[in-house]
Amino acid sequence: MHVLLTRPLDDCSDLILRFKELGHIVSHLPLLSIEMVPYDDSSILNCKGIIFTSANAIKYLDLKKIDKNIKCFCVGLATEKKAKNAGFQNIISAEGNVRNLLELIQQNFNSSDGNLIYISGEVISSDLDKKLIDEGYSITRLINYKTNHNKNFEKSFVEKLKINMPDIVYIYSQNSALSFLNFIKNEKIENLWMNTNLMCMSEKSSSILNEIKWKKIFIFNSGEEEFLLYKI
Structure with missing residues (x-):
């Protein structure tokens, strides 16, 4: 084949x-080719949970200052594998789609638990952060890479x-x-x-x-x- x-x-x-x-x-x-985008990491320091919908978001993230024991939500297997290799210990993974990921976040992280940070590229297929804000969550979206055609x-x-x-x-x-x-x-x-x-x-x-x-x-x-x- x-x-x-x-x-x-x-x-x-x-x-x-x-x-x-x-x-x-x-x-x-x-x-496509992927290029890192400079970002302000101050919002990462006090977050209680981190969200990845792409392995590239992990690849282009400075991981040294991040607590690897916080809850780490991944959209699917490839992103989960990348997160494990990066040292995250408390990973919760969906089955490849944002709808399932949203449900998992709601089931495993209360809006009162603290700030979430969503690391992503410039273009995303679903406004996950806006949907969580509508549900009462405190969340910041951080863009750390862009895609070139x-x-x-x-x-x-x-x-x-x-x-x-x-x-x-x-x-x-x-x-x-x-x-x-x-x-x-x-x-x-x-x-x-x-x-x-x-x-x-x-x-x-x-x-x-x-x-x-x-x-x-x-x-x-x-x-x-x-x-x-x-x-x-």
């Missing part, structure tokens, strides 16, 4: 190796892709979906995806790519990539 992965190499190198071990052909098209891709890669189109493409965010749609249109390959299964982490991401004709569209959670290979 031919699999196309679209995350930055740091975020999918393990998956590339795993899929190759299973005997699959893997192509890599990094749609890659626009230049090797012509040799594109030509090889046209000859051997992937059976599966994994898309991880709305930003990725927008970047992928631009790639498809710029390369004028809109009509080559009818035998490709599109895997998206949210309906919002899949809706961006609905104008392209796919074999099937699946919604998945991070960590389910290998499982999905056997669903098509």
Whole structure:
């Protein structure tokens, strides 16, 4: 099976190796690049709980001043793994979507317990902080990275892709979906995806790519990539 992965190499190198071990052909098209954003860490010092909806938020965070024993809420398995590697001891993880994460926070952290801090990128798919404020929580959103759209891709890669189109493409965010749609249109390959299964982490991401004709569209959670290979 031919699999196309679209995350930055740091975020999918393990998956590339795993899929190759299973005997699959893997192509890599990094749609986005991630860049750290300077931030004021004063709001972190007195927080009683911390929220991550992306592993990149942990990657670009100065962890030295943070109490690793505070409650740490993660959106899914990949973020949970990154938090464990960073030394957090009290991790509560959802199953890959913000709706479940919101419920877990409400179940495990009272609004009277103190300040929460939500570490994120510039663009988020759901206003988690605003929803918690509406529920009476004290929360600060801290932005510590931004996402850039890659626009230049090797012509040799594109030509090889046209000859051997992937059976599966994994898309991880709305930003990725927008970047992928631009790639498809710029390369004028809109009509080559009818035998490709599109895997998206949210309906919002899949809706961006609905104008392209796919074999099937699946919604998945991070960590389910290998499982999905056997669903098509």
